[in-house]
Amino acid sequence: MRRSSAETKAVILAAARERFAADGYDKATIRAIAADARIDPAMVMRYFGTKEKLFAAAAEFDLELPELAPDQAGAGLVRHFLRKWEADEGLQVLLRTGVTNEAAAERMRTIFGGQVMPLVIGLTGDPERAPLRASLVASQLLGLALSRYILKFPPMVAASEEELIAWLSPMIQRYLTE
Amino acid sequence: MRRSSAETKAVILAAARERFAADGYDKATIRAIAADARIDPAMVMRYFGTKEKLFAAAAEFDLELPELAPDQAGAGLVRHFLRKWEADEGLQVLLRTGVTNEAAAERMRTIFGGQVMPLVIGLTGDPERAPLRASLVASQLLGLALSRYILKFPPMVAASEEELIAWLSPMIQRYLTE
DNA sequence: TGGCGTAGTCAACAGATGTTGGCCTACAAT
DNA sequence: ATTGTAGGCCAACATCTGTTGACTACGCCA
Numbered sequence: 001m002r003r004s005s006a007e008t009k010a011v012i013l014a015a016a017r018e019r020f021a022a023d024g025y026d027k028a029t030i031r032a033i034a035a036d037a038r039i040d041p042a043m044v045m046r047y048f049g050t051k052e053k054l055f056a057a058a059a060e061f062d063l064e065l066p067e068l069a070p071d072q073a074g075a076g077l078v079r080h081f082l083r084k085w086e087a088d089e090g091l092q093v094l095l096r097t098g099v100t101n102e103a104a105a106e107r108m109r110t111i112f113g114g115q116v117m118p119l120v121i122g123l124t125g126d127p128e129r130a131p132l133r134a135s136l137v138a139s140q141l142l143g144l145a146l147s148r149y150i151l152k153f154p155p156m157v158a159a160s161e162e163e164l165i166a167w168l169s170p171m172i173q174r175y176l177t178e
Numbered sequence: 179m180r181r182s183s184a185e186t187k188a189v190i191l192a193a194a195r196e197r198f199a200a201d202g203y204d205k206a207t208i209r210a211i212a213a214d215a216r217i218d219p220a221m222v223m224r225y226f227g228t229k230e231k232l233f234a235a236a237a238e239f240d241l242e243l244p245e246l247a248p249d250q251a252g253a254g255l256v257r258h259f260l261r262k263w264e265a266d267e268g269l270q271v272l273l274r275t276g277v278t279n280e281a282a283a284e285r286m287r288t289i290f291g292g293q294v295m296p297l298v299i300g301l302t303g304d305p306e307r308a309p310l311r312a313s314l315v316a317s318q319l320l321g322l323a324l325s326r327y328i329l330k331f332p333p334m335v336a337a338s339e340e341e342l343i344a345w346l347s348p349m350i351q352r353y354l355t356e
Numbered sequence: 357t358g359g360c361g362t363a364g365t366c367a368a369c370a371g372a373t374g375t376t377g378g379c380c381t382a383c384a385a386t
Numbered sequence: 387a388t389t390g391t392a393g394g395c396c397a398a399c400a401t402c403t404g405t406t407g408a409c410t411a412c413g414c415c416a
């Protein structure tokens with residue numbers, strides 16, 4: 001009876017986020033997560049019931065898009081996305097898993113569709129092409145994350161945040177408004 | 179003694195490509211591949227030795243970039259990439275697996291770095307920024323594949339090939355030359 | 357001090373997975 | 387007809403997986 005229930009749950013969740021982010025759903029085993037949390041695997045089940053529920057908790061994520069001035073939306077989006085990626089493991093969890101898991105893919109669709117599209121509509125006032133525009137923005141941003149953080153293309157890893165913003169923001173801006 | 183050795187090997191390989199492309203490395207089990215090929219799992223081992231070797235064979239892939247006129251390199255690249263994706267399961271296998279498997283990620287790096295970079299150098303004659311340019315092109319193309327074929331963002335799925343080329347090619351062109 | 361609730365552990369289960377070795381069987385050459 | 391070879395199958399293995407239920411030990415409250 002060392003820690004409180006809430007503490008232990010938080011420790012498990014943190015370990016799970018790390019493992020899921022690093023290894024994806026299948027390779028992130030309950031036993032490995034439990035070992036990271038220095039806890040018996042049975043505890044994980046006690047607190048989260050099932051691996052899927054644990055994953056659902058670990059993949060909790062919100063893009064939290066800020067208000068963006070129309071002429072700087074591109075740069076703002078890229079910067080926000082890069083920082084979000086590095087600060088919140090949730091996005092990494094989702095991308096690593098969404099590639100082979102339909103439930104996670106669905107979450108990606110709702111997150112990016114649901115949050116980027118309103119931004120586009122606000123900027124263009126053109127609801128008809130907004131879905132495609134939003135998807136194009138998402139595709140570029142996810143391509144960025146994929147090549148920089150997952151596949152680790154050396155030039156993308158070496159590039160500074162400002163450099164990447166300089167390259168990407170005009171493209172995003174065009175997808176958004178042009 | 180129905181089929182010849184080479185025939186069976188080809189049947190297994192075809193089934194493996196499909197499974198790896200659809201499910202990724204972990205979920206594509208030897209037993210499932212064998213069932214698709216209507217063959218005993220032991221046969222898979224006999225012909226390919228190990229699951230990793232089978233994967234290596236299934237992930238054999240070449241981008242086969244064509245010669246491209248400098249002013250149409252962007253459009254040509256996007257068109258070629260889209261068709262390549264749909265015709266050759268190798269790319270899909272690599273992307274589905276590269277996200278959680280370092281060996282596959284390394285292959286992606288060499289394929290895209292090794293084949294897109296010469297194209298960029300040929301177009302710009304600027305070897306210094308070519309690696310980053312090539313990576314940016316790759317990031318956009320992979321983002322396209324990810325959102326259209328893997329995550330299946332509805333607007334990306336619904337868009338026609340020509341529509342996508344129209345949107346993406348100016349961006350790729352700018353990454354390549356501007 | 358005694359007991360109760362709850363954090364934590366242990367051991368085991370059932371199923372799946374990669375992998376192995378032995379066995380069978382059909383064909384072709386002798 | 388015999389036999390050798392090679393394609394194919396079966397059953398089993400060791401291991402790993404998520405998951406479960408019984409058991410232990412601590413610390414609070416009466």
